Amino acid sequence: MSRSSSSGVCSSSRACSTCATLESVESIGLRELRQNASELVRRVESGEELTITVAGRPSARLVPLAPASTSPRTWRTYEQIADLWSGVSDSEWEADRDRIDQTLRDPWAQ
Template sequence: MRQNASELVRRAQAGEQLTITVTGRPAAVLGPVAPHRWRRWDDLADIFSLPADTDWPSDRDLIDDTVEDPWEAR
């Protein structure tokens, strides 16, 4: 990779996903950056039509929502 890093980055920029190995073992994945973009309502509408999570109220009650001053001596 040291000798052709620029070429590998160009390939990733073009959309290819490359696995970088160290001594034959996968160590990292090099790929294109996903663009940030707005989604159309039609793409998301199905998510909101799913049934509500019936466990949410009990899960929410498990959250410790106590506000504390982190600099106050204990």
């Protein structure tokens, strides 16, 4: 049986349907992560994925974050979020608000 190389190219000289494209995820030890953290983070930022091993066992994955455009923590302009307030208002909101005790009290006063 022929196998794919890490480049995804079949090593067989003939075409075959059993070959698959496999991405190679590099494994790095915890010590290497500590010693080369800046370089490894730059590699991950450029799209590479790394598996971190502890005592030879895979323990964690270091992967790039989603692009900022899909991140929920991206700052938005009012125009981008104005539709959030365009729905029908709650007709019972004022009645619900009035049911709350509006008296101000000092919580530390005895």
